[in-house]
Amino acid sequence: MARPKSDDRRNAILSAATRIIAIEGLSAATAAIAKEAGIPNGSLFTYFETKADLLNQLYVELKTEMAAAALERLPLASDIHTQMRHMWFHSLRWATSYPEKRRTLAHLAVSEDITPDSRQKGHQTMVGIAKLLEQSRQNGPMHDVPLALVAALMSAMADATIDFMTQDPAHADKHATAAFDAMWRMLT
Amino acid sequence: MARPKSDDRRNAILSAATRIIAIEGLSAATAAIAKEAGIPNGSLFTYFETKADLLNQLYVELKTEMAAAALERLPLASDIHTQMRHMWFHSLRWATSYPEKRRTLAHLAVSEDITPDSRQKGHQTMVGIAKLLEQSRQNGPMHDVPLALVAALMSAMADATIDFMTQDPAHADKHATAAFDAMWRMLT
């Protein structure tokens, strides 16, 4: 290999895209992303064939990171309520700590450019969370509702909570707690 | 400036925009919308000063329609659980009956072009629903959580449910019921 493709550059592009899209939305120009990444115009296309390709890879990347953050240091020895609580707060902390990532992920999630395949990959990243959820609802009223629906409801609640926390950061923790309790009531 | 002559044309544009945006997203060209509406491209700007203006008006319109649909024929004489159930199913039916409207509304909701003022108006349309919600949570565990958070949670749950119903229409009613019950547990 002459000059290997640089992971640093790829990451610089992804990271620049996250920042720019958070501000400008999906109509952000590839040239703006390249500039923010400190690389020339055409080099972006060495790493991503098309803008849509960049968007899809960014989507999967951010989804993966979010899921990983949610399960970080999960207290496997504790009871399920504690584990869920841990997961809930870690998710919310990630989202409020990296508002650009979350905002960009929200943009990507509704984009026509994200392929079914990428959405599938995005789903895959959530299997760890799904397992927790499965245990949580085991003996509860939702035990025979499709797990995907339960997951979608929980995820939607988390999203709504994050929005609220972002708007009213002074009481972020209180909101997070109230929403978790609500979610737990839903499940059990 | 007096209102332009033809309300028909205005509505034709709004309706065309709903259809086109559902398919092409917010990057739909104004010329495409005009064509779908059967009017010359320049005439669109007689009715809406800018594309952003069109988008904002469409947002408010759709929000209003959705809220109205939710409260249609509300059984005011019945107990609150019955009323909420009614509202929930009417919301979901509207969304599944007019998938283009819902899809376009989802696009608009995340657009940078929608002004705070329009969002405010969108909120206003939901006061009827908020009142129901206020009553529902009155003696329950969420009685001192900000009503806006409760509303956001419910709304997010409804959205997630609609997505699910759309993907699996055969069991739409079952999903709607399961989700309503979940929401009611959250509240009470």
Next chain:
Amino acid sequence: MARPKSDDRRNAILSAATRIIAIEGLSAATAAIAKEAGIPNGSLFTYFETKADLLNQLYVELKTEMAAAALERLPLASDIHTQMRHMWFHSLRWATSYPEKRRTLAHLAVSEDITPDSRQKGHQTMVGIAKLLEQSRQNGPMHDVPLALVAALMSAMADATIDFMTQDPAHADKHATAAFDAMWRMLT
């Protein structure tokens, strides 16, 4: 109609394209053509949907003009040899009088962008010439060769002759005569 599409502008574009393509070949930029035509960049696409569209229309236009020139003031009362001679010399005169048109037509003729439909239209313009040819070969050795092949041979000979005349204009007439006589021997 607000402002009718201007035939002048369309012709200016076609004419500019002829000039530019003669010099730069088919890789001539649409921007260069627009500039030569004295119109802004984007306006070219008001008259021609794509560059390929412009190329196709130009092809048909030039073919038509060439065929018309060949048959101009055809001495219908004279014998067929005289008529053919007239046609031959008029064709060659047109080509040598408008070298840019001919050069551009030559470029277009081998372009991948010219559709079968345009080529068909190009052929149609030559039916008048084909009729002359039909008469000419009537009792000759080529009377049962496909007319299209005879036409292709004659046309190829004319082309080769034009090239030669252009390279050696001092003896243009002599070459034209020699080639006509050769062609006539072929036919009769």
Next chain:
Amino acid sequence: MARPKSDDRRNAILSAATRIIAIEGLSAATAAIAKEAGIPNGSLFTYFETKADLLNQLYVELKTEMAAAALERLPLASDIHTQMRHMWFHSLRWATSYPEKRRTLAHLAVSEDITPDSRQKGHQTMVGIAKLLEQSRQNGPMHDVPLALVAALMSAMADATIDFMTQDPAHADKHATAAFDAMWRMLT
């Protein structure tokens, strides 16, 4: 600079270029040619300084091959009519046997990138054919027409015939014969 090491690679590039240009035209990317040749894109420029250089060498190569094919196994002992006939059919067979070579050669022949020097070399390859032609017309009506014009006429006729044979392969031989006879009438 000594000739680069691998003639195989050079030939692989030339052959790949022939295939790709036949399909995509002269706008074929050097990277596409390299890929078709199974070599890295940068290596192409070890063998050819520029794309134009590659094109010029390919032009001369194909011209040479075509001329060689025309004169292969020429029956020197036979009379001139037989020799010409042989040459004519061999030319046509080569062109119909290697349609990609012929198509690419046609593209190259009209390219602005082919230098006068290359065209000159291309001409040189045809001296053998020219000699045949010289003999053929010796006592005929074209004996004092510039030989180059006669050659151009014959060559144009062959080209037109090949096109026709390609379009209607079922009667290829019949067309080839008819055209040869026509050409012979022109000459004698």
Next chain:
DNA sequence: AATGAATGAGACTTCATTCAT
């Protein structure tokens, strides 16, 4: 008021060639 042609900035992407490895 209504029309639709006109505008030109800017979008994405390609590509011949160079050069670090």
Next chain:
DNA sequence: TATGAATGAAGTCTCATTCAT
């Protein structure tokens, strides 16, 4: 010498908005 990533100018086409008619 061989490689293939890097470059950035240039290409085609789109589009919201304006304005002559």
